[in-house]
Amino acid sequence: MKPRSSPNIGISEVERETGLSMDVLRKWEGRYGFPAPLRDGRRTRRYPPQQVERLRLIKRLMDTGMRPSQLVGQDEDALAAFARKAPDARHEACAIFLVRLRNDGPEGLRQQLLREHMSLGTERFVLDIIVPLNTAVGDAWARGELDLHEEHAYSEVIQCVLRNMANQLNGAGYAPRVLLTTLPGEEHGLGILMAAALFSLHEAYCISLGTQTPVQAIALAARAHDVDVVALSFSSAYPRRRIGPALDALRRELGAGVEIWAGGAGAARMRAGTSGTLPLATLEQGLEALRRRPATRASGMPASVASSP
Amino acid sequence: MKPRSSPNIGISEVERETGLSMDVLRKWEGRYGFPAPLRDGRRTRRYPPQQVERLRLIKRLMDTGMRPSQLVGQDEDALAAFARKAPDARHEACAIFLVRLRNDGPEGLRQQLLREHMSLGTERFVLDIIVPLNTAVGDAWARGELDLHEEHAYSEVIQCVLRNMANQLNGAGYAPRVLLTTLPGEEHGLGILMAAALFSLHEAYCISLGTQTPVQAIALAARAHDVDVVALSFSSAYPRRRIGPALDALRRELGAGVEIWAGGAGAARMRAGTSGTLPLATLEQGLEALRRRPATRASGMPASVASSP
DNA sequence: AATCGAGATTTGTCTACGACAAAATGCTTA
DNA sequence: TAAGCATTTTGTCGTAGACAAATCTCGATT
Numbered sequence: 001m002k003p004r005s006s007p008n009i010g011i012s013e014v015e016r017e018t019g020l021s022m023d024v025l026r027k028w029e030g031r032y033g034f035p036a037p038l039r040d041g042r043r044t045r046r047y048p049p050q051q052v053e054r055l056r057l058i059k060r061l062m063d064t065g066m067r068p069s070q071l072v073g074q075d076e077d078a079l080a081a082f083a084r085k086a087p088d089a090r091h092e093a094c095a096i097f098l099v100r101l102r103n104d105g106p107e108g109l110r111q112q113l114l115r116e117h118m119s120l121g122t123e124r125f126v127l128d129i130i131v132p133l134n135t136a137v138g139d140a141w142a143r144g145e146l147d148l149h150e151e152h153a154y155s156e157v158i159q160c161v162l163r164n165m166a167n168q169l170n171g172a173g174y175a176p177r178v179l180l181t182t183l184p185g186e187e188h189g190l191g192i193l194m195a196a197a198l199f200s201l202h203e204a205y206c207i208s209l210g211t212q213t214p215v216q217a218i219a220l221a222a223r224a225h226d227v228d229v230v231a232l233s234f235s236s237a238y239p240r241r242r243i244g245p246a247l248d249a250l251r252r253e254l255g256a257g258v259e260i261w262a263g264g265a266g267a268a269r270m271r272a273g274t275s276g277t278l279p280l281a282t283l284e285q286g287l288e289a290l291r292r293r294p295a296t297r298a299s300g301m302p303a304s305v306a307s308s309p
Numbered sequence: 310m311k312p313r314s315s316p317n318i319g320i321s322e323v324e325r326e327t328g329l330s331m332d333v334l335r336k337w338e339g340r341y342g343f344p345a346p347l348r349d350g351r352r353t354r355r356y357p358p359q360q361v362e363r364l365r366l367i368k369r370l371m372d373t374g375m376r377p378s379q380l381v382g383q384d385e386d387a388l389a390a391f392a393r394k395a396p397d398a399r400h401e402a403c404a405i406f407l408v409r410l411r412n413d414g415p416e417g418l419r420q421q422l423l424r425e426h427m428s429l430g431t432e433r434f435v436l437d438i439i440v441p442l443n444t445a446v447g448d449a450w451a452r453g454e455l456d457l458h459e460e461h462a463y464s465e466v467i468q469c470v471l472r473n474m475a476n477q478l479n480g481a482g483y484a485p486r487v488l489l490t491t492l493p494g495e496e497h498g499l500g501i502l503m504a505a506a507l508f509s510l511h512e513a514y515c516i517s518l519g520t521q522t523p524v525q526a527i528a529l530a531a532r533a534h535d536v537d538v539v540a541l542s543f544s545s546a547y548p549r550r551r552i553g554p555a556l557d558a559l560r561r562e563l564g565a566g567v568e569i570w571a572g573g574a575g576a577a578r579m580r581a582g583t584s585g586t587l588p589l590a591t592l593e594q595g596l597e598a599l600r601r602r603p604a605t606r607a608s609g610m611p612a613s614v615a616s617s618p
Numbered sequence: 619a620a621t622c623g624a625g626a627t628t629t630g631t632c633t634a635c636g637a638c639a640a641a642a643t644g645c646t647t648a
Numbered sequence: 649t650a651a652g653c654a655t656t657t658t659g660t661c662g663t664a665g666a667c668a669a670a671t672c673t674c675g676a677t678t
Contacts, residue, residue, distance in 0.1 A: 007561065012631070013554075016493035017523040022632080023660065030635090031658085042667075043633060052525075067642080069657065105534060106516060107479060149530030152490070152518040159519075160472050167469055170416065181461070184325035187521075207415060209461040210468075212496075214326045216358075221458035225414060239659090241640065252316065321660075331661080333630065339664095340629090351638075352662060376671080378628065550630085550669065 008038060008046035018055045025055075032072040057083065057144065063237050064142045086143045093129065094136040098146075106153045113161050122165055122201050126194055127283060130158065134190060155190065162193040166208070169200035176228035176293055179221055181209035183232060183246050191233030191264045195286055199231075202290055215246065219253035228293075229259045231286075234266030243267070247277050261289065317347060317355035327364045328546075334364075341381040366392065369451045372546045395451045402438065403445040407455075415462045422470050431474055431510050435503055436592060439467065443499060447545075464499065471502040475517070478509035485537035485602055488530055490518035492541060492555050500542030500573045504595055508540075511599055524555065528562035537602075538568045540595075543575030552576070556586050570598065 011022050025045075029035055035055060037045035047055075057079055058071045064086055071079065101109040117125045137154055140146040178199055180192040189211040196206040207225050209218070222230055230250070234243060243266065250260060260277045268281040280286045320331050323344075334354075338344055344364060346354035356364075366388055367380045373395055380388065410418040426434045446463055449455040487508055489501040498520040505515040516534050518527070531539055539559070543552055552575060559569060569586045577590040589595045 009558065010632090013558070017525065021659085024658085026633085027659075045632085067657080068659095107481065110476070147529050147533070148526040149518055149522060149533065152522055152526070153516065153530070156517050156519050160476055163469050163472065167419070172416065207462065208465050209458055210465050213458060213461055216326070217457040217461070220456050221462070224456075224458065241659090249318070319661090330630080332632085335662090336630070354661085376628080377630095548630090 008048050009052065011037070011045045011047070014047050014052055014055065017052060018059050020055060020059055028068065028072050032068070034072055054079065060142050060144065061086065083142075083144050086139065088139050088143060091132050091136065094133050097129075097133055098136070098140065101150060101154055101157075106157050109154070109157050110161065113157065117161070117165075122169070123198065126162075126165075126198055130162070130194060131283065134158070158190060159193060162190070162197050166193065166196040166200050166206060169197065170206055171200075171203065172205075174200070174203045174205035176290075177205045177207070177226060178229045178231055179207050179209065179218070179225060179227040180231045180233075181213040181218060181221075182211045182234070183218075183250075184212045184214055185242070186234060186238050186266075187211055188233070188235040188237070188264075191235070192231065194283060195231055195233070195263060198283060198287060199290060202287060204290055215249045215253055218250060222254060222258055227258060229261055230254065231261040231263065232267075233264040234262060236265035238264075238266040240266065251276060261286065317357050318361065320346070320354045320356070323356050323361055323364065326361060327368050329364060329368055337377065337381050341377070343381055363388065366453065369453070370395065373451050374545075392451070392453050395448065397448050397452065400441050400445065403442050406438075406442055407445070407449065410459060410463055410466075415466050418463070418466050419470065422466065426470070426474075431478070432507065435471075435474075435507055439471070439503060440592060443467070467499060468502060471499070471506050475502065475505040475509050475515060478506065479515055480509075480512070481514075483509070483512045483514035485599075486514045486516070486535060487538045487540055488516050488518065488527070488534060488536040489540045489542075490522040490527060490530075491520045491543070492527075492559075493521045493523055494551070495543060495547050495575075496520055497542070497544040497546070497573075500544070501540065503592060504540055504542070504572060507592060507596060508599060511596060513599055524558045524562055527559060531563060531567055536567060538570055539563065540570040540572065541576075542573040543571060545574035547573075547575040549575065560585060570595065 009017070011025060014020070014025060015022050025035065029037070035047060035051045037047045037051065040046050054076065058068075061071055061079070061082055062068065066082065071082070074082075097109060097112055100112045104111075113129075116129055120128065137146065137151060141148070141151050180196050180199075182189060182192060192208060192211075196208050200206050207221075207227065209221060213221070218230060221227075232247075232250075243262070247260065247262065254260070256276070261280055262277050263280040263283070263286055267279050278289060280289060318326070320334055323329070323334060324331050334344065338346070344356060344360045346356045346360065349355050363385065367377075370380055370388070370391055371377065375391065380391070383391075406418060406421055409421045413420075422438070425438055429437065446455065446460060450457070450460050487505075489505050489508075491498060491501065501517060501520075505517050509515050516530075516536065518530060522530070527539060530536075541556075541559075552571070556569065556571065563569070565585070570589055571586050572589040572592070572595055576588050587598060589598060
């Protein structure tokens, strides 16, 4: 056996474990004095587990909108206090499901969700259960009440349920034709799955490409499948500054004949009017956009999108 | 309107579009003279689309095992020649499905797969259809015969089919209990889905965490669900040098009571005997490992894993 | 001819520190 | 209150070099 391996880990591993880039980790070290990794024989940084844990907590709080200057300099107690104060949007309805997940595992949650689906019908199920449940899980995660692995397990279950719904509903002749995906860097695919389920229900033809499709590939796909709409989703974690340029690039590749819809918490705070894109703050708005669409195919962009204010 | 948006993109966007890190892109520039990005007003690099395309091609070829020195210095023609020579493991059986995908879209492929599943039964369907189909798609993508968006669409369909199989088969009292996921940096989740389907079929209890679970979260999950086995998957694109250290870290967090199984094309070329891990080159080997497991729970590690040569 | 090991080469990661623009914040004024 | 404007914060990108691990090369040995 090798008794060697110290529990301290290198900077790239910290990047992967926390989601904070190496550049940021080094900058913080200089600016705030934290983290303060040890150095091994060469000058390479080695982070003790305790500091990694604290970084994880900081990242969680930052994802809720807090800023590094408020967090990185603080000690453990202050951070813990912030975590307690983090938002908590729990409906009573949601609590049941999270208890299920913890007590009966993924399988238990799945059962409960299917039951609810049968009882409410697809549209109400998605809008009234899945959506608030997602935010509840996000909040619980930010507060540290939910472990990352529970969040992963949750995500898997939801994914499975939504995929089934979307697939069973999707029909060959439906219109408009909608391509759903996320841009590179956006790993959260729940948004497009929810959209696919609801859109299919309202007889749109949905083609999902999963997450992280490069702009160029989206354009090719749009042409290959002759879609009317490209629907993208941006989570709140997606860096806002990147949304505008990315949408510009997409519009350039796509040409003018295809609508771009941007949904998700990240898109809600988007600077408006970017390159003929229709921002959809909520799924309800997405459904409305679907209803308002001119019935005829290939009718160009609707006024709401084409006009640049 | 701002007509001033040049099609050239920045280095971080190239990183996301190609999967090559900024460090590597800069090093190649110095070492091989390629890429040779333009510079904007400040000194920042701006990559023309053509160079990005070539980088994509290089990355594809490198994922098949070629080395930068053979590729990065070469011109377009030489690279195209390499692409033509890339492996091509197409069974006749596979061609049908890919034609389906291209002609009838994702929905067409799904229908065809379901038909085949019914006809062959789950085990043969996964081992004889899905597995070769995956490598055929990978090869086609490396050869440039398949667009990225087609690969994404394919992946979505397969995912959906496999998830359904795994979920319908999974049962409460099954044993052993297996946790399936991938490490951060490994985005390909098809491997664990295939494993989950087959393992469930053989009455293992499968818990999937999706992709990219940090080591510490895996350890917590393993404890929370009281699993006997943690099964990881590594694609051929996963940097080999990272596998060993990552598995060491996992073993440290996990303690000795839980087996670690490593599958996938990346694990197949792993340096053997790393930190009490059982490498599984193929899914068949995975099933065999399942059969050989001592029937009793909590029986410690089997000899094949515990012995350190 | 196949295998092995030592030495050379390739390759990606890591370090350091400065420059800088975009975003967020605070402050003033209409 | 809202709309500017100045200031601070913050992340990204730049250069250049050190270095270890992976891989290749080639001669010696079995």
